[in-house]
Amino acid sequence: MWRNRNFLILMFGLAVSSTGLWVGIIGNLEFLQKNVESSFLQALIILAGFLVGIFLAPMAGRIIDRSNKRKILIYAGFARCAAIFFMYLAIAYNNVWWMVVYTLVIGISGTFSQPAMQTMLPLIVKKEELLDANGVNMNIFTASRIVGTALGGVMLVGMSLFAVYTVTLISYVILLISTFFLNVEEKPKETDKSGRKENFFRTLGELYPIVKKQPKVVYGIFLLIPAYLFLAGFNLMVIEISDLQDNPGIKGILYTTEGVCVFIGTFLSKKFFRDNPKLSYMFAITFIIATAHTSLYLADHPVMSILSFGLFGLAAGTLFPVVTTIFQTEVPSDYHGRFFSIKGMVDNIIFQALMLLTGLFLDTIGFFNMVIGFGITSFIIASVILLQYMAKGNRNKRGPVAVTK
Incomplete structure (x- = not known):
């Protein structure tokens, strides 16, 4: 894998761009804190870019399945670069609406x-290297988040938002x-001549x-929900914890702690789940995530907030590479684009x-x-899925029931 030129180019590009992405996210938070007081409005603006993804995902999935992936990455790269200029306008005119345009273009990309x-x-x-590759992917993104947030924080001390972006x-x-140097052989796909428009329900009807037929995929989808409960409010919770403790420096500590624990989690995923990613272990990891969320009730104490984020990072670092590998191996490759696009849309x-x-x-x-409400909700979701999984397992063990007269 480490001698694979395409893989190295892809990971290098991911490392550099992800670092820049997190530098930009720190800039986003700084811009919002200066211009928007309400946490709810901050969330609305941050989420503006996701709205466009909801409408484009079905079409994007079909295009990805039937087009050259390298060209798609190139076009998306151009859009991403163009988006920064809208953020320059937002800073120059101190106008939140230009930031909304920026997030929309980033969302399209x-x-x-x-x-x-x-x-x-x-x-x-290779198929047997996918878990390692997904682990490396997640580790690089996590390392970039640590470096990017630290770099963004340092830059904000003595530099302008223009320099950050x-x-x-x-x-x-x-x-x-770097994307121009990728050389991936792809089999030509048949074009869809039906003339039917792409939409969520048509694509979902094809995927369903x-x-x-793949129970691991179904359970994997639902097992991610408790992690999403934590991740969706990650940045807002970091800001709130910083205010609770009256300590701006805790932001970087929380990001770093969670990131280091993600590294450890991905190592554990490769060590214990390479050959057989058992769903029973995945349930245990989901309960750990619920525990981490609930323990944030003590987040006004620095040590407890650090432990909570560390526990979540450990569990998430184990869960996500394994579940992603399940999706990539269990879902037929001809449906990957549509599956990951619809999954991204639902996400x-x-x-x-x-x-x-x-x-x-x-x-x-x-x-x-x-955090107490979200933590309890995570426990309930994980428990319901586990009970359903156990009930299905018991039915399979009993087999068909003989009918006697």
């Missing part, structure tokens, strides 16, 4: 680039250039019978709802009641 990269990985690495632009340009809807809910709860019931 992500709607195509993220599923395209996930479908490209199985094309450039210039670093982000440079990283996107490097990613775009495929996914239904966006979930993230929108949960982030808006997080912002609303922070403004109304407060941080402590919110």
